[in-house]
Amino acid sequence: MxxxxxxxxxxxxxxxxxxxxxxxxxxxxxxxxxxxxxxxxxxxxxxxxxxxxxxxxxxxxxxxxxxxxxxxxxxxxxxxxxxxxxxxxxxxxxxxxxxxxxxxxxxxxxxxxxxxxxxxxxxxxxxxxxxxxxxxxxxxxxxxxxxxxxxxxxxxxxxxxxxxxxxxxxxxxxxxxxxxxxxxxxxxxxxxxxxxxxxxxxxxxxxxxxxxxxxxxxxxxxxxxxxxxxxxxxxxxxxxxxxxxxxxxxxxxxxxDAEGASHDIAVTVRGATSEAAAVAVARAVTRSNLFKAAVFGNDPNWGRVLSAVGTVPVDVAPFDADAVDVAINGVLVCRAGGVGEDRALVDLAVAREVRVDVDLHAGDAAATVWTNDLTHDYVHENSAYST
Amino acid sequence: MxxxxxxxxxxxxxxxxxxxxxxxxxxxxxxxxxxxxxxxxxxxxxxxxxxxxxxxxxxxxxxxxxxxxxxxxxxxxxxxxxxxxxxxxxxxxxxxxxxxxxxxxxxxxxxxxxxxxxxxxxxxxxxxxxxxxxxxxxxxxxxxxxxxxxxxxxxxxxxxxxxxxxxxxxxxxxxxxxxxxxxxxxxxxxxxxxxxxxxxxxxxxxxxxxxxxxxxxxxxxxxxxxxxxxxxxxxxxxxxxxxxxxxxxxxxxxxxDAEGASHDIAVTVRGATSEAAAVAVARAVTRSNLFKAAVFGNDPNWGRVLSAVGTVPVDVAPFDADAVDVAINGVLVCRAGGVGEDRALVDLAVAREVRVDVDLHAGDAAATVWTNDLTHDYVHENSAYST
Known part of the structure; x- marks a missing residue:
């Protein structure tokens, strides 16, 4: 080992x-x-x-x-x-x-x-x-x-x-x-x-x-x-x-073991036209401070997922924004770009790991990118510790 | 008005x-x-x-x-x-x-x-x-x-x-x-x-x-x-x-008036080969959570500025990383990609506004992008408030 x-x-x-x-x-x-x-x-x-x-x-x-x-x-x-x-x-x-x-x-x-x-x-x-x-x-x-x-x-x-x-x-x-x-x-x-x-x-x-x-x-x-x-x-x-x-x-x-994190988040993008497109969309979500702060608050805020997905240029990842599904921990909270299952069905407090599944319905490629939530402790460690 | x-x-x-x-x-x-x-x-x-x-x-x-x-x-x-x-x-x-x-x-x-x-x-x-x-x-x-x-x-x-x-x-x-x-x-x-x-x-x-x-x-x-x-x-x-x-x-x-912010940060990039290049480099700095958290801690952490500058692809902004100067609130803390003036000369606690000046020494174009520091209150507002 x-x-x-x-x-x-x-x-x-x-x-x-x-x-x-x-x-x-x-x-x-x-x-x-x-x-x-x-x-x-x-x-x-x-x-x-x-x-x-x-x-x-x-x-x-x-x-x-x-x-x-x-x-x-x-x-x-x-x-x-x-x-x-x-x-x-x-x-x-x-x-x-x-x-x-x-x-x-x-x-x-x-x-x-x-x-x-x-x-x-x-x-x-x-x-x-x-x-x-x-x-x-x-x-x-x-x-x-x-x-x-x-x-x-x-x-x-x-x-x-x-x-x-x-x-x-x-x-x-x-x-x-x-x-x-x-x-x-x-x-x-x-x-x-x-x-x-x-x-x-x-x-x-x-x-x-x-x-x-x-x-x-x-x-x-x-x-x-x-x-x-x-x-x-x-x-x-x-x-x-x-x-x-x-x-x-x-x-x-x-x-x-990421600094100050309370959740690990696996963002998996499916139905992309290419692996590169799937990675680009997943990265857009993993870079959203708003979404990461919501996860810290145990809030399955799929609107912030969708608004991050929408920032990826069309030439990088072709898809129809009105076709996108988002599931959080298996609950399909966003269906076809709109309201899906009740977000109250998602309990983020139950486990450290959070799974976000985005289906672009545009192709067959998939990829997963990992990130963490954005927490008070992240801000604390990185404002107090000079690295 | x-x-x-x-x-x-x-x-x-x-x-x-x-x-x-x-x-x-x-x-x-x-x-x-x-x-x-x-x-x-x-x-x-x-x-x-x-x-x-x-x-x-x-x-x-x-x-x-x-x-x-x-x-x-x-x-x-x-x-x-x-x-x-x-x-x-x-x-x-x-x-x-x-x-x-x-x-x-x-x-x-x-x-x-x-x-x-x-x-x-x-x-x-x-x-x-x-x-x-x-x-x-x-x-x-x-x-x-x-x-x-x-x-x-x-x-x-x-x-x-x-x-x-x-x-x-x-x-x-x-x-x-x-x-x-x-x-x-x-x-x-x-x-x-x-x-x-x-x-x-x-x-x-x-x-x-x-x-x-x-x-x-x-x-x-x-x-x-x-x-x-x-x-x-x-x-x-x-x-x-x-x-x-x-x-x-x-x-x-x-x-x-940005959510939870305690500092406004003006990142000005000079000496770029084009205005677009200057904007791209400035944006890389304004997007660095590590640098923004450091500013919240009143830490003039120029290493985090430089490491953000270095993430911009060379075809977007041509410059020599060993030529880059960084001044924070007028103090040239990084000269030619290395240690400059004593970072202790920079007092970020004195004012809400922070000026970061990056000189790429590659051309004549300049641009400024504004951002805020990353604070406990930002995390709080965006984990507690569903927007």
């Missing part, structure tokens, strides 16, 4: 002193091989943190030996000095592990616009390298938490081989990617090409479909390390399936 | 009983001529309320004698029956004024997805028709309020002629249009063509640049009535200028 569950990996999580709270803030994940295949996907924000610039380049050759991750500072908007800090971090890890700096990936999360305390971070790297253990996954998962209330880990078993994973992320969750750091490991024998294709396919339908607050981060990173230690050769399709299962579980865990 | 300030207009505001609170909820504005030129702009939402469908068609010929407006119900997502209700309302007003129903515009605001209490509304029309007065503007402005805490009125003087106006809107404020009802009146002599062009030009740079909560309504309507009673012939350019001044004042009043 962690990044060290597959064979060939060690990990550690330590306290470097980057967080004022004194909680663990530095994680190291090492691939002991025999293979060192790696792939990564990164934020599509044009403002990217220094560690993203570094790691995007470093993973370009499909090889990595280790990932170092810190919470307590994003190293974003820190200029050339921030990039030098990321580089020095990689060099330091490389020296400790006797590998090349170009094979060390770096991830950071925390406040934007401040330099990292590099001496503290490098001392933390030394402590983490000394603490590396085949059962160190849970400690690593704990060290990457920021406003997360629980560590997020996953294990997908495939008989001869496994996929393990850990993720952090509780706010600034938006598509491309949902903002977060995630490390996936596998002991399958895979090619770098297959690893890259499978990781992109898996994240596109999982992390990319979580939109907690519509805010895209500068630091999003999902990394896959493959050790080949199981000896089991796996193709792209098989790997994609396992990675998708792992990413879906982690994405669901991110939603469940 | 109201829709009855220009010559040739009468208005009234009465209590029809549509609002549970018992406050005024029905307004009538009548153009007594000698001319009856009219223009209208409406929501770009594909889900449009019945009164929008009616009024869009009715104003198509550039002529209108009256506008009837109700709060206490949006008459949206009410199907063919809702359209029949809007039609009957227009017929009833027309009979009371001895004009054609096709020359009566209808506007509604309130809860989506419920039929109006038509007998109450029609009795209210009779009461309003009986109460029409040349100084009835303020009563009309009060009757269209929903969660507004103050009526919004404007008067623009141009010597021989005037523009008066009233607006309502406090939530669901987003572009195309900022969600609201607005009636503008003028005693200028104008052609229908000029009225239409001037109204579109004026709203495009005012109401369309208010984005309080990113949520676009189903009922947005801005109507212009021109009586010609001043005898002063006015061209498109002159009219556009006066309407822009009136709309800007009303748009600013909407922002100042």
């Amino acid at each position: 962690s990044v060290t569950a597959p064979r060939g990996f060690r990990a550690a999580g330590v306290t470097a002193g980057l967080k004022p709270s004194g909680r663990p803030d530095l994680a190291l994940v090492v691939n002991d091989g025999p293979e060192h295949v790696a792939a990564g996907v990164f934020t599509s924000n044009r403002v990217v943190a220094a560690p993203v610039l570094w790691s995007r380049a470093a993973v370009g050759d499909g090889v990595a030996h280790a990932v170092v991750l810190n919470s307590g500072g994003a190293n974003a908007c820190t200029g050339p000095e921030g990039f030098a800090d990321a580089h020095r971090t990689a060099e330091h890890v490389a020296a400790a592990l006797a590998v090349s700096a170009g094979d060390v990936l770096v991830c950071s999360t925390g406040l934007i616009g401040e330099r990292l305390d590099l001496p503290a971070l490098l001392a933390g790297v030394d402590a983490a390298a000394a603490a590396l253990a085949p059962d160190g996954g849970p400690a690593a998962a704990t060290a990457i938490m920021t406003t997360d209330t629980v560590p997020k880990e996953v294990l997908v078993e495939r008989g001869a081989w496994r996929v393990g994973g850990m993720a952090k992320g509780a706010g600034m969750l938006a598509p491309g990617l949902a903002t977060m750091l995630c490390v996936l490991t596998t002991d399958a024998v895979v090619t770098a090409e297959d690893a890259d294709a499978a990781l992109r396919a898996a994240t596109a339908v999982t992390f990319d479909r979580v939109d907690s607050d519509g805010c895209m981060s500068t630091n999003d990173t999902v990394v896959l390390l493959a050790s080949g230690a199981s000896g089991a050769r796996v193709g792209a399709a098989e790997l994609t399936e396992a990675l998708t299962e792992a990413c879906a579980a982690l994405a669901r865990a991110l939603v469940a | 109201s829709v009855t300030a220009p010559r040739g207009f009468r208005a009234a505001g009465v209590t029809a009983g549509l609002k549970p609170s018992g406050r005024p909820d029905l307004a009538l504005v009548v153009n007594d001529g000698p001319e009856h030129v009219a223009a209208g702009v409406f929501t770009s939402n594909r889900v449009v309320a019945a009164p929008v469908l009616w009024s869009r068609a009715a104003v198509g010929d550039g002529v209108a004698h009256a506008v009837v407006l109700n709060s206490g119900g949006a008459n949206a997502c009410t199907g063919p029956e809702g359209f029949a209700d809007a039609h009957r309302t227009a017929e009833h007003v027309a009979a009371a004024l001895a004009v054609s129903a096709g020359d009566v515009l209808v506007c509604s605001t309130g809860l989506i997805g419920e039929r109006l209490d038509l007998p109450a509304l029609l009795a209210g029309v009779d009461a309003a028709a009986a109460a029409l007065a040349p100084d009835g503007g303020p009563a009309a402005a009060t009757a269209i309020m929903t969660t507004d805490t103050v009526p919004k009125e404007v008067l623009v003087e141009r010597g021989a002629w005037r523009v008066g106006g009233m607006a309502k809107g406090a939530g669901m404020l987003a572009p195309g249009l900022a969600t609201m009802l607005c009636v503008l009146t003028t005693d200028a002599v104008v052609t229908a063509e000029d009225a239409d062009a001037a109204l579109r030009a004026a709203t495009a740079v005012t109401f369309d640049r208010v984005d309080s909560d990113g949520c676009m309504s189903t009922n947005d309507t801005v109507v212009l009535l021109a009586s010609g009673a001043s005898g002063a012939r006015v061209g498109a350019a002159e009219l556009t200028e006066a309407l822009t001044e009136a709309c800007a004042a009303l748009a600013r009043a909407l922002v100042a």
